[in-house]
Amino acid sequence: MIRELTYREAIASAIGDELEADPRTVFFGEDVGAAGGAFKSTVGLLERFGGERVRDTPISEQAIVGAAIGAAIAGLRPIAEIMFADFVGVCFDQIVNQLAKYRYMTAGQVRLPVTLRMANGAGAGFGAQHSQAAENWLINVPGLYLATPATAEDTYRILRTAVQCDDPVVVFEHKNLFGLKGTIDSTAPVLPVGKADVVRSGEHVTVVATQQMRHRAVEAAEELAAEGIHIEVIDPRWLTPFDDAAVVASLQKTSRLLVVQEGPAPGGWAGALVARLCAHHFELFDAPPRLLTSPFTPVPYSGVLEDAWLPSAPDVADCCRELLKY
Amino acid sequence: MIRELTYREAIASAIGDELEADPRTVFFGEDVGAAGGAFKSTVGLLERFGGERVRDTPISEQAIVGAAIGAAIAGLRPIAEIMFADFVGVCFDQIVNQLAKYRYMTAGQVRLPVTLRMANGAGAGFGAQHSQAAENWLINVPGLYLATPATAEDTYRILRTAVQCDDPVVVFEHKNLFGLKGTIDSTAPVLPVGKADVVRSGEHVTVVATQQMRHRAVEAAEELAAEGIHIEVIDPRWLTPFDDAAVVASLQKTSRLLVVQEGPAPGGWAGALVARLCAHHFELFDAPPRLLTSPFTPVPYSGVLEDAWLPSAPDVADCCRELLKY
Amino acid sequence: MTAVYEAQARCEDIWETLLDSMLRIRYFENEVKALFGSGLVRGSTHLCQGQEATVVGACSRLRPGDMMASTYRGHGAVLATGASPTAAFAEILGRDPGLCGGKGGSMHFTDLTHGAIGSNAIVGAHLPIAVGAAFGAQHLKSGAVSLAFTGDGSTNIGAFHEALNLAGIWKLPVVIVIENNHYGEYSPLAATTPISALVDRAKSYGIRGEVVDGNDVLAVRNVVGEAFDRARDGNGPTLIEADTYRFEGHSRSDPGKYRPPGELESWLARDPIERFADLLKEREIAGTEIVEAHRQQVGAEIAAALQAAKAAPEPQPERLYEDVIG
């Protein structure tokens, strides 16, 4: 079935289709059922699947993630919601020391088909504790797939891939993209794990960006195109595993790299990518690879400050121009 | 006073000297008092300073970090111990969303002179949940100083610097270095925050490494020296802020960089360093900058596997040889 | 041992403070609601209208040096400490003279000069901090008490447990007031919590529990006063469950449709301000006209405060980088 849905609706749609497809799938989290989610991204699921399969939980994130792990051990395929990605803080042990390590520590006796979903990112004025790009807290952790969908289409397909995956997947849903519209084809084949999307092709600069930064990169691309500069925008879609090959293929054309990342640079996926590419593909660079990230500060509340904190489309365009001057 | 102490004893000595120096300083954690610490690194403090200033806590890491924050607000200078660094998982929110952000979110009304200490790293057979290089979980977090002392001398001096610092400092004490001996001068001036140590100088390759990797790098340096290869070993000592300048100065001589990091590469400090240097000092490199890290897996228990997981001195030497072939 | 307070006690000395404080909160939040409606406020906001008696009654016991920690639903608690409504409005508007320079926002009111040590947007995370503040006070023998407000739903999160346990074992001078408004975000208490009397949890921590009508400002003042006396006398913490209700939805986007019909109305009939006005009349302390004069006066104060806040400047761009570390 093909429908026009928002990013927000694509979430409920993907969860619904997975609940439909496999009776072992269950979905739970804080206020995901009766209230349809704090972001209204799970509206209608309780009504459709009932309180056994769609459950509201107490405010207990450690218990939510632990329940997903245990339920997976018992034979279910749980989808659990952590409302804001920042709340990874209160269940970090369950994600990092339990969920991610279970298979390894048991030498494969236990595999955990768990999907964790959470609302990510800055730009909406939620302040320092509700605005973080939490994916950067988890990229150092082996044992997790990490996905960062930027469009309604990708959100739908990645969520379905995640639920069908036999290992844990953390899906970051960007708060500032909930209203984006897209065309969802529920019969399209499952999107493979770890495959990047070349969003726009160009020969001058390779720009790698996720979520709202991807959209800002596309905006910059349009601005630059008017100047005759054609940038290639790559959305990795998955941070673990990372589609280095897609970036390398692009660099072979452009020889210039800009990585745009929401969140501070140290420990982020952008730096990790640049370090890998420099080690293995140093000769591809005709100019120093550039990072464009948020400054090394918490996310401020004030609109003027938060806007300044986030890399903007003009920032992206400026970086590209500079790269071409080298 | 100058004494020969082990890394382990240097810890108790630094804490003791700080407790002595300032009555507002208190120290608490699980079994740090009566038992002298799980690693016997705080022996004698309870006896010396009494149960008001040296306190055993319940097994409640969130409460431990929170108590440090609150006590700091009330006017104390708390030193809190998290026994194994892996337990950052159970108090990640208190560290990342509270301790690190308090000053920023209050626009400087609150500053938190809190020192968190924890035992870090792999190599001793403690298994996946007690062996992690947890510093890599925190480098993405603005608002924390991060220190990784590698010697008894540095441990003593860094701990004292940390306690005297008006902002939060997390000090990672490496489990595999507790037995190292050093000469502690309790009257030496306080070590400044963020200053690297050029451990060994050389002109062929710059090797940056912390904690036990630093010692392996020095071992490799000796091996290589016999071949006429002279590497410069830099121990940054602090990951936040990072002494990029020290590395740049070295690169100006060597033009070749190897960063050796315990723990998986993605999201680690090594990649962040390489990305920064490539962006700003690309011309300095005569060969692709290299990372030598643990593989992207949890820490295995078995001795043969854990040994393979950790970069070794011969691995460091091999990487240097390869860099020189470029 | 402790002074005797009675709900029926005369309140000649304090009624104006209590009344004005409740009115101030009510009118302040009326404006906040309107500001949201007109898009002038970012992110989310959580009104405490209907709960004014709890925060005002409790905060009326604070003395200079005492400390008060609250939740994201913290406008009332912070205003009740005496914080400036102008600075509070400015904070919500993200302006430079805001309580936190515009960097905190609605969920992060802090005003150290009035003992308001922080409003926290992570459920329960302020409790270990409040307990830590009490530890600081105990250690310094300052005679200060730490007061914390927390929600009914927050009693299910790990930090609540760890904090209360530490308060219990260390007999800390902390008073924790559960603002039991019977809902988490949208979930009724009974859906997430297997017991109905939350105060019973005090027994798990060996601490005293009290229940109070949270819409009766004098009753709250009395029970909190006794708890403060016990705390100051070294007799340890108290957990107080205040029965109350929020008139508005959970946050700006919530119309509160999950409420059973008639529930809101029955609580509106117990409006804490109107009840107090009735009591003042009944006891012949202040008649309708006098109370009306207070309404006018506080209304004017709030209008002026809003005016001033709206005229306040945005933060300078460099503020983004300030107050991280160093």
Place this chain on the structure above:
Amino acid sequence: MTAVYEAQARCEDIWETLLDSMLRIRYFENEVKALFGSGLVRGSTHLCQGQEATVVGACSRLRPGDMMASTYRGHGAVLATGASPTAAFAEILGRDPGLCGGKGGSMHFTDLTHGAIGSNAIVGAHLPIAVGAAFGAQHLKSGAVSLAFTGDGSTNIGAFHEALNLAGIWKLPVVIVIENNHYGEYSPLAATTPISALVDRAKSYGIRGEVVDGNDVLAVRNVVGEAFDRARDGNGPTLIEADTYRFEGHSRSDPGKYRPPGELESWLARDPIERFADLLKEREIAGTEIVEAHRQQVGAEIAAALQAAKAAPEPQPERLYEDVIG
């Protein structure tokens, strides 16, 4: 409604299983102790000697499909499910045919074929997982019960609270047994926990609490049997406090000097194995000679197991990379 078990009931049908199981654990850990002494075991190990009756009595109620989660002090619990001592020794020695391929170690015994879903080295972290397993069983209507052991000290950590609350509100088929050995690592319970009857915490979660003599294998079997029946009948969880003692220190490096004089001796006099042997004699079920024959036989079994484990191969190097994701 539930079957009637009595502590005085005949145990003709089961005594051999119980006796052998306790002996197996005792002898197994004697060898582990010796292995440590001779440097053959890495990291740390936590013996449960003295506590055998608790794990054996409880695990004697497990049926196929039931699940059991334990702590790092988990040798006994896992052996009591029927796991192979050879594979258990091999795990501790880090060998390929170990329970977890040598990747887990002493703290991470897992044997899914016997329902042992994991031993956890993070205090309390297994509890949300065990509760999740019960949720899975409830959802699948499999009739399975989830059993979890946990320490007295662990009742102070957040995960305990969140797990029990979720178990209570969802009425899950889980039985949590507190192995109250009166110490955390080195801290006596009274130093960290403000109440003396840990079972009282059950009331906070609306679940049933029971206390049992943890050194009386039949008493444990009975009280756990009743709890299992309630769980299988849909009557929700039970928290059982088993009073017991560890004969050894907390971990390999602990001589246990913090114990008051005479305490160990008084508990040695209540050795669960000797008490059971006495009971068998008293009730004329088995005399000294028969019991002695069991000791011999289990002793031989353990000796052979150790022999086999020592001869087992190390893991192949490529195992390092297996079982992460994919």
